[in-house]
Structures are given as C-alpha cells and as structure tokens.
Amino acid sequence: MKMGTLHxxxxxxxxxxxxxxxxxxxxxxIPLAERLxxxxxxxxxxxxxxxxxxxxxxxxIVAITDPQxxxxxxxxxxxxxxxxxxEELLGQDHRLINSGIHPPEFIRHxxxxxxxxxVWHGEIKNRAKDGSFYWVETTIVxxxxxxGTPRQYVAIRADITARKKAEAAAAQLAAIVESSDDAIVGKxxxxxxxxxxxxxxxxxxxRAAEMTGESIRRLIPPExxxxxxxxxxxxxxxxxxxxxxxxxxxxxxxxLNVSVTVSAIRDSGGKIIGASKVARDVTDEKRISESLAASxxxxxxxxxxxQDGILIVDxxxxxxxxxxxxxxxxxxxxxxxxxxKPIWELGLFNDxxxxxxxxxxxxxxxxxxxxxxxxxxxxxRIEVEFVSNVYLxxxxxxxxxxxxxxxxxxxxxxxxxxxxxxxxxxxxxRTLQLxxxxxxxxxxxxxxxxxxxxxxxxxxxxxxxxxxxHSAALEAEGLRYLGLVEKSALQMGQLIDDLLTFSRTxxxxxxxxxxxxxxxxxxxxxDLQASNTDRRMVISxxxxxxxxxxxxxxxxVWFNLLENAFKYTQKCDPAVITIGARQEAGGNSYFVQDxxxxxxxxxxxxxxxxxxxxxxxxxxxxxxxxLALVRRILQRHGGRVWTEAKPNEGATFHFALxxxxxAG
Amino acid sequence: MxxxxxxxxxxxxxxxxxxxxxxxxxxxxxxxxxxxEVARDGVEALDLLFGRGAPPERGSIxxxxxxxxxxxxxxxxxLEVLRRIKSDARTRTIPVVVLTSSQEEQDLxxxxxxxxxxxxxxxxxxxxxxxxxxQIGIYWLFCNAPLNIDVA
Numbered sequence: 001m002k003m004g005t006l007h008x009x010x011x012x013x014x015x016x017x018x019x020x021x022x023x024x025x026x027x028x029x030i031p032l033a034e035r036l037x038x039x040x041x042x043x044x045x046x047x048x049x050x051x052x053x054x055x056x057x058x059x060x061i062v063a064i065t066d067p068q069x070x071x072x073x074x075x076x077x078x079x080x081x082x083x084x085x086x087e088e089l090l091g092q093d094h095r096l097i098n099s100g101i102h103p104p105e106f107i108r109h110x111x112x113x114x115x116x117x118x119v120w121h122g123e124i125k126n127r128a129k130d131g132s133f134y135w136v137e138t139t140i141v142x143x144x145x146x147x148g149t150p151r152q153y154v155a156i157r158a159d160i161t162a163r164k165k166a167e168a169a170a171a172q173l174a175a176i177v178e179s180s181d182d183a184i185v186g187k188x189x190x191x192x193x194x195x196x197x198x199x200x201x202x203x204x205x206x207r208a209a210e211m212t213g214e215s216i217r218r219l220i221p222p223e224x225x226x227x228x229x230x231x232x233x234x235x236x237x238x239x240x241x242x243x244x245x246x247x248x249x250x251x252x253x254x255x256l257n258v259s260v261t262v263s264a265i266r267d268s269g270g271k272i273i274g275a276s277k278v279a280r281d282v283t284d285e286k287r288i289s290e291s292l293a294a295s296x297x298x299x300x301x302x303x304x305x306x307q308d309g310i311l312i313v314d315x316x317x318x319x320x321x322x323x324x325x326x327x328x329x330x331x332x333x334x335x336x337x338x339x340x341k342p343i344w345e346l347g348l349f350n351d352x353x354x355x356x357x358x359x360x361x362x363x364x365x366x367x368x369x370x371x372x373x374x375x376x377x378x379x380x381r382i383e384v385e386f387v388s389n390v391y392l393x394x395x396x397x398x399x400x401x402x403x404x405x406x407x408x409x410x411x412x413x414x415x416x417x418x419x420x421x422x423x424x425x426x427x428x429x430r431t432l433q434l435x436x437x438x439x440x441x442x443x444x445x446x447x448x449x450x451x452x453x454x455x456x457x458x459x460x461x462x463x464x465x466x467x468x469x470h471s472a473a474l475e476a477e478g479l480r481y482l483g484l485v486e487k488s489a490l491q492m493g494q495l496i497d498d499l500l501t502f503s504r505t506x507x508x509x510x511x512x513x514x515x516x517x518x519x520x521x522x523x524x525x526x527d528l529q530a531s532n533t534d535r536r537m538v539i540s541x542x543x544x545x546x547x548x549x550x551x552x553x554x555x556x557v558w559f560n561l562l563e564n565a566f567k568y569t570q571k572c573d574p575a576v577i578t579i580g581a582r583q584e585a586g587g588n589s590y591f592v593q594d595x596x597x598x599x600x601x602x603x604x605x606x607x608x609x610x611x612x613x614x615x616x617x618x619x620x621x622x623x624x625x626x627l628a629l630v631r632r633i634l635q636r637h638g639g640r641v642w643t644e645a646k647p648n649e650g651a652t653f654h655f656a657l658x659x660x661x662x663a664g
Numbered sequence: 665m666x667x668x669x670x671x672x673x674x675x676x677x678x679x680x681x682x683x684x685x686x687x688x689x690x691x692x693x694x695x696x697x698x699x700x701e702v703a704r705d706g707v708e709a710l711d712l713l714f715g716r717g718a719p720p721e722r723g724s725i726x727x728x729x730x731x732x733x734x735x736x737x738x739x740x741x742x743l744e745v746l747r748r749i750k751s752d753a754r755t756r757t758i759p760v761v762v763l764t765s766s767q768e769e770q771d772l773x774x775x776x777x778x779x780x781x782x783x784x785x786x787x788x789x790x791x792x793x794x795x796x797x798x799q800i801g802i803y804w805l806f807c808n809a810p811l812n813i814d815v816a
Contacts, residue, residue, distance in 0.1 A: 445768075453765040453788050458682035461790040465689070493788030500767060508769060 061136060061157035067115075067150050069093040081136070081159055083129040097126040099133055114142045114153055123160065135164040183258075183279040186265065189236060191216045191228055194274060203258075203281055205251030216277070219248045221255065235264050235275045245282065257283045308404045311338075315363045315390060315397035318342035318356065330384075330405050332377035348374065352386065363399060364390055371406065382407045438507070445503040452496050460489040491623075498625035502610060505632050510550045512637075517544040517558075517590065520551070521579060524559045528566050536573055537566075542580030545588050547657055553633045560626040561592045561653050567620055568596035568651070582654075589656040598645040607643065635660055672701040673805055675728040677709040677745065678763075679737050683786070687732075690794050696801030701728065706740025709733070710748060713755055727758055730804040735764040735771055743774055750779040757811045759804055 056062060057075045064073035074082075074089050082089070082097050089096070102124065113120040120140045127133055136157035142150040177184050183200035187193050193216055196208040204211075204219055211218070220228055224246060231241050241262040247255050258279045265274040303310055309327025313320055323338045331348060338346070344353045351372055353359040369386040376382060385404040390397055463486045471479060521544060529537075547554070562577075569575030578593040599607070599614045606612045608631040611624040627641075630653075634641050640660035645651035674697050678684045684702065691697045703709035709731075731749070735742035742762065749755045761782040762775050775783050784800065787793045 453786070454680050454683055457765075457786065457788045457790065457793060458686070460788060461682070461686040461793065464790045490789060496788070504767070504769070 063155045065153045081134055099125040099127040101125050114140050115150055117142050117144050134161045185277045187216050188274040191232055221247055221249055231262050238264055256281055257286045308402050311401040313343050313399040315399050318359050327403055383410050456489050456493045495623050498623045502625050502629050512548055512550055514546055515549050515551045515554055516546050520555050520558050524562050528562055532566055537575040539577045544581050549637055549657055557630050557633050560630050565592050565594040569594050572596055587658040589654050591652055591654045593652040595650040598647050598649050598651045600647050604643055672699050672728045673697040674700045675731045676700050677703045677733045679704050690797040691801055694798050705738040706745045709745050729810050731758055731760045732763045733760055735766055746778045
C-alpha cells in the first residue's frame, strides 16, 4: 500500500519516467523511461521495485518525511530501533528521536543540504523511546518536484551503534595510553618498537618518531641485554612478565629504576606477534622504600639493643605486639610468653594493670611510676621506672611502655645515704673528740696559768729577797748570776703570759662590731711612741677605713704589727713606718711597712709559728708569739696575713679581715 | 686552832707555801697588817669562818677586815669557799679579794657572779707583785670603811 511513497500519483509516475532515481553519489542507476514500454514491462518493473523495497527494508532503517519534516513512512526496522510504534511515529517530525547531542549547526547544515536538493550523508545519534541511544549512519535523499524544490525526503539508515561503541572504547583506550605517566610501548618479537606513548617519551627522553622501528635494546644497559633476550623468550611462550624491577637508560645516558610488565600481543588468529611493555619509573619509590627500610632498620636496632625494656601493647586488645630483648632478659619471660595473653593476665604488671577494667581505664593515659616493684620469673624483686605513652599507628592506638631497671640505682642511692649517715656519725665522733681535746687543752692552760706562774714568781721573788737581804754575803760574780736568774725568771713569766694569751685567743668568743681602725691605730701608736721618745721616726698614717671585728683582738693585731715595726727599726735613723689601707676584691686590706731589718722571704712561712724567731734575742727581744697571735686572730675573723720583705730592706705586713682559708 | 678571829685584819687563804711566804713578807715589811690568819685550803678557810663541824651558833663568827682568797685550793676550791661566804648572811658583808694566778675568763665571770669584791691576778714579776699587795693592804685596811654593825 505504501509503495506509493516512491510514486504517489499518476502524474508522479509520469514524472518518474522522466526522472531518475538518484542514489548517493548522484549516479543514475535505473534508466526508467527506457524500460516503460509495456504493461508487462511495467508489471515486471513493479515487481522489481517491490523486491528492491523488501530487500531494502531487510537491510536498512527507512523513513520518509514530507518537506516540513513530518514523518510519512517508517519501516519495521525504524520502529524496532526507535522502540516507537508506527502510529506513534507517523505525523511526528524527527525531533521525537533527537538525542540532543548534535549542535544546532549540525541540524541546520543537514536541512540546508537536503532542502537545496543535495543528498546528505552522516552519522546521527538518536534517542529511542526508552531513553537509550543509538547511532545510525544516515543517507537522506531529497525528491524534487517540477519546481526543483523537495517533495519528500527518503532517509535510509544503518545501525552503527556497536561500531560507535567500539570506536569510543578504542578512543578511550588510546587516550588512556596517551595520558599515562607509565611508558607503554609496543614491540615485535624481535624487540623492534612499534608504538611509543607520551609517557615513554617523557620517561626515556626519545620521541615516538625516534624510537618507532628501532630496537628496544637502546634503552637497556649493555650489561642487562640478556634480560631482553629472556623477556622475549618468555613472551614467545605466551608467558607474561610482571613487575620486573630493573634499570633502563634515558636518552641523556642517565639511568632510572623501572618496574616492567610485559604481555604478549596476539593477532586475531591468536598468534603471538609482539609484546606490550608497561614501564613504571620507580626511582622515587625505590629511594623512599630504601630510606624506609634504613629507618626501620635503625629503629629496630634501637629497639633491640636498648638498655631500657620496651613493650608495645595493642590498646584495643591489650595484647603485647612486641617486646624487646632487654625486657625479656630483665623479667625472664620469653617473647612467646609475652605475646600469649592480654597484658593484665601476664601477672607482670599488677601494680599498673591488674585487670582488663584497669587496663581500659588507663589505656588512654600516660602512666609514670618512679619506683615500681616488679617480680621477675625467677623470683627476684626488682624496681623499675615505668613510663607508658599512647599513640596512633595507622589509625590504631598502641601503648608503648619504657621500663628501666633502677634496682642498681636505688641500691647505690641507699648505699650513698648510708655512707652519708656514717659520715655524719664520723663527723660527730670527730667533733666530740675535738671538743674533748679542746677541753684537755683548756685544762692544760689553766694549770699552766696557775702552776707555772707560781714557781716563776717564787724564783723572781726569792732572788729579789736574796739581793735585798743577803747581797753583802755575795761577791760580784754571785750578784751577776743572781741578776741572770732574775732576768730569766722575768723572761719565763713573759713567755707564759704570751702563751696563755695565744691559747685564750683561740677559744674566746668573738664580739664583732664596727671598729674605727684609725682610733685603734692611733691608740697603739701613742702607747708605743711613749716608750720610744728618744728615737727619730717618720710615721705616716694613710686613710684607714673602719672594719667589722672584735675590737680588743683587732687592737692586739695592730699593736703587735706596729710593735714589730718599732722593734725592727730600732737601728734605723730615721725609722720610717708607713701605715695604710688598700681596696681589694673581697674588701679592704691594711698594711704596716717599715725600713727595718727585714728578713729573707724563704723563712716567711716560719714567721707566723709560735715561738718562731728569725733574729737573735740579743739583737731583738721577743718571745716569738706576736705574729702567731696576729695570724690566729685574723684566722678567727676569716681573714689572712701576708708579708713582703728583704733582709735589711724592711718588711711590709699586710692583713685583711676577709678571704682567709677559714672564711665563710 | 683557838684564834681570836675578831682581832684578825686579814684572812689569807693560800695553799702555795712560797706565795704564802712572799705575801706575808710583803705585808710584814710594809707594816700593813699586824694579824694575818692563814688557811691552807678551802676546808680550813670555812672552818675558820664558821667553826668546825655543824653550822655554828650565831655570834661565833669572827669577821676579818678582808679575805684574800686563792682560787686553786686543795679539798674545797676557792670559788666554792666564795659561794659559801657570799650565800651566808653572817659572812656576806666581808670584803673578799680573789688573789689568783688564773687569768681565765670563766674564773673571773664566776667570781663576780658570786659577789666577789675584787679580782686580782698575781703578777709574776716580784716588783709588781709587791706593789700589788701593798696597794691591796692600804686600800682594804686603811681606805675602805668596813661594815661593823651586824646586819644579819
């Protein structure tokens, strides 16, 4: 019935005799006029047309539209692919199946072509009723009327959806290959490069044009050429080489670490014709993994050789994840025993986690014990310092415990304490001994003062009585001897008095207050000058700062030093004595300088000993106690005394109330 | 030892025989004391003052013008003698001069705490010793006015 779509009316038929069926390419395939000779011929022709149409319907998707684009005819295939029924399609235009993916220009160009009478040929994506898309290769043939304008359009389509999908997949694949950072290379069974992607260009530095047709061995270091032989052998056998780590060369001669996967390429018949090679630059990965391995090794060594015990516990399960050899040795518990049970069941750390509940409560906290008693497997009691920390490893909480055996340290501390205690006891004992010695010394001085003075007084007294009452009975020599007895008795009395003073000075309490040095010096000088009126002396007194001292003892110091200066200048005319003070780091120092007899400095250390004298008694009188007393007084004040002297060139005595050996 | 204590000018308590002799010689030579009673130790000194044995009856005390007291004495020491003299109302008013060789601070302090009237260190030098005793005699026997009424 609808065969009339080709020839609707008699006029049209008539026309048809004068026109040719125009097929793509514009060639006339059926010279109709020549064949319309008879009814018979017409019938034959009609049959031919019907057959042709049947054949066309079998092969193609056919639709006919009027000049306005309304569908006037569709064949079965059209309905089948569009999933619309013929009734739904007729009278509609092609917008019904428009997929919307073609731009307006595409549609405009199509219409411009066919409305001008030209055949349009192209690929169109349409949308079926169920929303699915299909691709058709389309030829639209315009049929023109007498005025040369299209009368109708016949569209013949072929379903190319499968081809389009394959093309898209191939394009995607190609895009993947092209955009990959990995080098993807094709080669034949002789190792000749057949394809070379952008990743390969970037990785190896060769352009695709440089490598295509070249041997892959260009990339292989000479000493590794065997590798390629081996790989090709594998490929020929159909064996894939996966993640083979090796070294390859770049165009600039530098080497890089690569991981290579090579697989066989087969032709459609399944015959192996080449290989595809995917190479990944693992230089960075290798460096990272090497440094990771090095780091791991370092920390493992630390863990294994640490003096402290280290225990790593899974915070979730309470199971020991790792324990280092130090702790195994310390506690005498094997690695396997440690890992066998949750920490609270091990019975090792009952003071920290005795139960699962305690573990759960404490697992997120930092725990620290200075002295934690532990029982070892062999029953020893040890004491440890225990510190636990919690941190995340790959999202899982672990507890790290550091356990230091402080038993030895504790023992040392205790021993030290005992030593200190015994030292204190010894100091106490020694102090008592010293106190007792001091008491004995006091008793001795007491008895000296009483028992020695009386006989001396007797010698002195009775010598005088003999001189007074019995001198007539003595001759001159006898009287001289008597005089010597008297003089010796006097001297002995003086010695005893000096010695007692010296002894008392060491014992009596200091009464320290501010003392006017100038007043003390002037008083001493007045005393001494009173008994030296007949001498020519030049005495100069500089500025003397006040000081903190026991007044009577300080007076003794000044008196003794000044008395010495007077005494040892007795042969000088004039005697020159200079008294002054100096500013020192720790305070003031004072000095008495004379131009007298002086002494050799090599005897300076003897100068301050009791009864030590550097001069003969006939030359300079004295008991040898004066300077010893000076030193003792200064020592008791925390001060010191020192000298400078030369024989016959005078002496200088310096002293300070601070900076002495007993100071502070 | 029946002695009329009331007639004694000086009670001399001295154990050392040479010191005793020298002292007596100085007093005699300078005619300072007609009557000097001597005690050779602390016990004798107390006996002379208080009578031997049980505490003496009131009135049996004879009061010298001054007591010269050595400190280092046999039996009962000088400080104890001083303590007893100064702690008894009957003898408390007697001037006591400690005459000793001791320069020890503790002796000095203790003596004054017990109420000694004077503390003299015996000089070793005989000239000074003589001078010292002469001054003591002149002062206590002639300058000082003793308390003659019974205040007990």
